[in-house]
Amino acid sequence: MISSVFDNRDLQSLDVFLKRAMEKSLQSKNGHLDLFVRFLHGLCLESNQRLLVGLLGQTEISPGTIQRVINNLKKMNSDKISPDRSINIFHCLMEMNHLSLFQEIQEFLKSENRSEKKLSEIQCSALAFMLQMSEEVLDELDLQEYNTSERGRQRLIPAVRNCRKAGLTGCGLSEISCDYLAAALKSNPSHLRELYLCGNNLKDPDVKQLSDLQQSPDYRLETLRSVE
Template identity: 75%
Template sequence: MFHCFTNRKSEVLRDFLGKKYNESSLDHFLMETLIKSFRSKNGHLDLFVRFLHGLCLESNQRLLGGLLGQTENSPETIQRVINNLKNKKKFKISPDRSINIFHCLMEINDLSVHQEIQEFLKSENRSKKQLTMIQCSALAFMLQMSEEVLDELDLEKYNTTDQGRQRLIPAVRNCRKARLGRRGLSDTGLDYLAAALKSNPSYPTEVDLSGTYSNLKGSGVKQLFDFLENPRCKLETLRLERCDLSEISCDYLEAVLKLNPSYPREVDLSNHKLQDSGVKQLCLLLENPQHQIETLRLKRCDLSEISCDYLAAALKSNPSHLRELDLSSDSGYSTNNNKLKDSGVKHLCGFLESPGCKLETLRLRSCGLSKISCDYLAAALKSNPSHLRELILWGNKLKDPDVKQLSDLQQSPDYRLETLVWR
């Protein structure tokens, strides 16, 4: 390993070899070298610091013969080094770099954290076990190095601190579904997630950052989802519900998705103040024949009938991919509700009547609709009866006569409408 030492590394090694450290200074020296390695931006000292920790072992000292001179490292000294590694919680480093602390423990031949995580992975009651930060680093390393791909990484399921959850982010590289947003990610957490996703764009196939506390402002979206530009990206599902997005976020998202139009297939942008201008940007994606979005959820995005006009025009030009469209509101909330009204549904029906339309599910809950909307929908289904299977109109204060035409279509074998919910 000596051939790879830089001048700086050699200086530190000479300090180590040229002095007989007493028991009070060796652990201090190793901690100082660890801190210096964390201050380097590219991690070029990480492997070297592991090597220095390995020199504490008598077996390694014997291998180096007389190079080290006289070294008398008592068990108490080694234990202080171990305690320093396990108890340091204030390192401002990335989750990837924090894994180096775990490696240093392994170099000293302390296998306790490794064994604890192995027992944790075998446990049936994982939620009861509270993980320390070093245990989270070890778990992240073991998960991402596993030959078996993790089906789901849900940070909410781990009993640890917010900082501990942040240290689990590297495991995103080896999971199919990543659910990360319910407790929120800090700005630095988003940086770490973006780095993990870029390093292995083939995984995960589903990213869920939904949650009231996820702080994905416009620049955060751009940084986080730059990985979508990678041709190797195979992200099927992107969920960003309640992430404080704005219409600017739609600009960023539309820009990066242009470069890899085949993915994602499912996009959930519900519960944001996107407004009509934000939907207009998304429609630039939908009208592109190369894009293959099959599910689009825009619940409670402060939309009006103008958004329906944009959507209908875009989908008419590229009608064959979309299978599910959700434009619902919630009667229990007064903010961000979609006020589509009957005029908005009339625009959407222009798309439903299109011969190329393959839409199977349409959700229009609590959108301020009346009998006229039901008539528009019934007429559209009569002209194109072969696709729509599920129609949700609950929350629009409709009565039996208002939905009679739709109810008749549901009963007719000539139509595929299997589910009609209006009360």
């Protein structure tokens, strides 16, 4: 993979290398490069930089380079990336010991006025990860209540696994969003029993995968409503 993401002209540009490595991993359909990319970002830690001597010919990474790596991760385009795959961007930031994002979401979850805080896409990925990993199963999750962009709400989709009732009403959902929902419910054990998608102008073909899950005895989804 290393040779496929940059050539000899970029040997001294660690931020370019890691950006291309991240893009390469996100193009993978099964996520088989995710752990490797996390490992590469972990090399940015000062305690691990000695491992870079034979790879990039340098023993110290400048603070400016590290900041560019962090900025690249936070701005990573998610147009064609599934919400589940986007969470790996958050993992890479954690590997770099960049804890501010984690702390921001912790503060957000403790806040009483969540609707006043506008969430970026990467913050939505972090929130989705923390919600789905929580030991407490949420009774209800309404993505419309979060102040973020449409793509931000897409990144929140994985969190529906860890709630009993979810609403994505009036979020401008598309067929691909329904595909993301179906994939989220298939890939891990899910507690979701009720799913409401009203107000999204969805047609029967758009929600076919979700309808199939509702009919399958292997899944818990009992109620699916896509029209009023």
